[in-house]
Amino acid sequence: MAVKTEAVGKQWPPASFEVEAAKINQYANAVGEENPIYHDAEAARAAGFRDLVAPPMFCVVYSAPALGPAILDPEVGINLPVMVHGGQEFQWGEPVCAGDLITTTASCKEIYEQDGRGFYVFESVSTNQQGEETVRGIWTDIVRGV
Amino acid sequence: MSDFKQGDSLPELRVTPDAGLTKRYAEASGDPNPIHTDPEFAKSVGLPGVILHGLYSMAQVARAHTEAAAGDPRALKRLSVQFRGMGFPEQEIVVTTTVKEAGDGRLVTDTVAAQGDNRIIRNAEAELELD
Numbered sequence: 001m002a003v004k005t006e007a008v009g010k011q012w013p014p015a016s017f018e019v020e021a022a023k024i025n026q027y028a029n030a031v032g033e034e035n036p037i038y039h040d041a042e043a044a045r046a047a048g049f050r051d052l053v054a055p056p057m058f059c060v061v062y063s064a065p066a067l068g069p070a071i072l073d074p075e076v077g078i079n080l081p082v083m084v085h086g087g088q089e090f091q092w093g094e095p096v097c098a099g100d101l102i103t104t105t106a107s108c109k110e111i112y113e114q115d116g117r118g119f120y121v122f123e124s125v126s127t128n129q130q131g132e133e134t135v136r137g138i139w140t141d142i143v144r145g146v
Numbered sequence: 147m148s149d150f151k152q153g154d155s156l157p158e159l160r161v162t163p164d165a166g167l168t169k170r171y172a173e174a175s176g177d178p179n180p181i182h183t184d185p186e187f188a189k190s191v192g193l194p195g196v197i198l199h200g201l202y203s204m205a206q207v208a209r210a211h212t213e214a215a216a217g218d219p220r221a222l223k224r225l226s227v228q229f230r231g232m233g234f235p236e237q238e239i240v241v242t243t244t245v246k247e248a249g250d251g252r253l254v255t256d257t258v259a260a261q262g263d264n265r266i267i268r269n270a271e272a273e274l275e276l277d
Binding site: 090 | 218
């Protein structure tokens with residue numbers, strides 16, 4: 001059985017995420033980010049940010065929802081129970097602050113087979129309410145025994 | 147900060163995720179996969195127990211970089227990782243970063259995150275811009 005490649009180039013509808021201060025706090029606490037700029041809006045403003053700022057990897061919180069429909073799409077055909085997250089890349093732009101509205105669009109970049117495993121590569125592009133790019137992600141999922 | 151040169155190390159980061167971490171990270175990140183939170187489920191799919199979220203471990207690599215840049219999240223321009231070994235709660239993670247290239251206020255680094263001999267992230271490459 002071979003991987004299906006019809007979904008390469010497909011783009012899914014954008015998903016929006018409202019960045020609340022409480023979500024930034026909760027994320028910063030979970031990953032051990034103790035820098036005051038992630039916990040105190042005044043400290044963030046003093047450091048030159050518009051408001052409470054999010055750690056760079058908070059991008060997974062606001063961009064992952066756009067990836068869900070892509071990974072579950074029958075046209076992509078990922079066998080979910082045997083899927084593993086193989087690799088991840090992010091390129092950051094404008095910092096994300098509390099009060100931002102982030103919109104993320106996901107697309108399928110590549111599907112290929114190597115050594116009996118299927119590689120599914122997705123790209124996500126996230127922008128804020130001003131249209132500025134906040135992050136671009138490359139998500140690689142691997143499925144064994146395709 | 148801009149004193150880093152090729153071959154230097156960034157300050158090492160050490161963190162030990164406690165037994166409740168994967169649940170807190172699952173709630174904070176919105177990743178509900180029970181292999182990270184339910185020991186019985188994890189065992190039912192052949193794992194020794196719950197495993198860390200790969201993106202949690204990646205966040206530790208990111209944190210090692212922003213802390214090296216005086217805590218400025220704007221310094222981290224790019225981070226690319228490959229997830230290899232599985233990470234486990236209640237074991238110390240050591241994040242070790244080496245400068246591969248340095249020049250014009252910009253560093254390119256190579257990072258390994260390991261629990262003992264188990265390298266959970268390897269070939270991580272980051273770009274850091276420094277004032």
